[in-house]
Amino acid sequence: MPTxxxxxxxASSGIGAATARHLAAEGFHVFCAARREDRVAELAAEIGGTAVRCDVTSAADVDALAARVGPRLDVLVNNAGGAFGASPVTSADADDWRRMYEVNVIGLMLVTKALVPALIASGAGVILNVGSTAGRVAYEGGAGYTAAKHGTQVVSETLRLELFDQPVRVCEIAPGMVRTDEFALIRFDGDQAKADAVYDGVAEPLTADDVADAITWMVTRPAHVNIDELVIRPRAQAAQHKVHRVKQDG
Known part of the structure; x- marks a missing residue:
């Protein structure tokens, strides 16, 4: 049986890196794809995978990724994404919105399009798109990101309809509050205080490993079982605007 x-x-950080590690632990050979070649090279060396420098918004990079993968693939985790800025619609930065749509929607489409033939060839492929609870609920200051992640959700739903007669499952995971090293920091353009405030008083937000564990479970179900969507939040987050925060002493 092939690996x-x-x-x-x-895959260079956060949920992507954690997912690569979890899948490798389950016996997968993982192609770790990201723009930061040094980071994915280090990760691939750690888990016995293959590092591929890939900007998912670049058709040339995506074609090169598909060539490295070859004619057969079992699992695709479309994790590349990001949030840039948190301005109201009336003061939004159009370039930030374009970047979010490019990576969360266009990039997902390019990678999926390039790798679907290999997924079909496996006889039981899985596409797992990493969405967000922001793809289900709007909130102030989040219109650009929520619009992009709603796009991720709708692409997932449409793809499932279009591939209904093919041996490929299409799943989406929608995490809520996840504390990673970079997500909030990138969103707030390196402002550590603003990034820390997102999680202020929340004792146990989700971790990248929590989400990676769920992703690994989803993609390793029997071939006839499709987890259409899984919403995962920390217990402290009852809803997008309902988060239990413990006041700090002093």
């Missing part, structure tokens, strides 16, 4: 293979985009 199962997986592609994880955005």
């Amino acid at each position: 199962r293979t997986a592609v994880v985009t955005g």
Whole structure:
């Protein structure tokens, strides 16, 4: 039996890196794809995978990724994404919005399009798109990101309809509050205080490993079982605007 293979985009940090590690622990050979070549090279060396420098918004990079993967693929985790800025619609930065749509929607489409033939060839492929609870609920200051992640959700739903007669499952995971090293920091353009405030008083937000564990469970179900969507939050987050925060002493 051939070694199962997986592609994880955005594998240089956070949920992507954690997912690559979890899949490798399950016996997958993981193609770790991200723009930061040094980071994915280090990760691939750690888990016995293959590092691929890939900007998912670049058709040339995505074609090169598909060539490295070859004719057969078992799992694709479309994790590359990101939030840039938190301005109201009336003062939004159009370039930030374009970047979010490019990576969360266009990039997902390019990678999926390039790798679907290999997924079909496996006889039981899985596409796992990493969405967000922001793809289900709007909130002030989040219109650009919520619009992009709503796009991720709708692409997932449409793809499932279009591939209904093919041996490929289409799943989406929608995490809520996840504390990673970079997500909030990038969103607030390196402002550590603003990034820390997102999680202020929340004792146990989700971790990248929590989400990676769920992703690994989803993609390793029997071939006839499709987890259409899984919403995962920390217990402290009852809803987008309802988060239990413990006041700090002093």
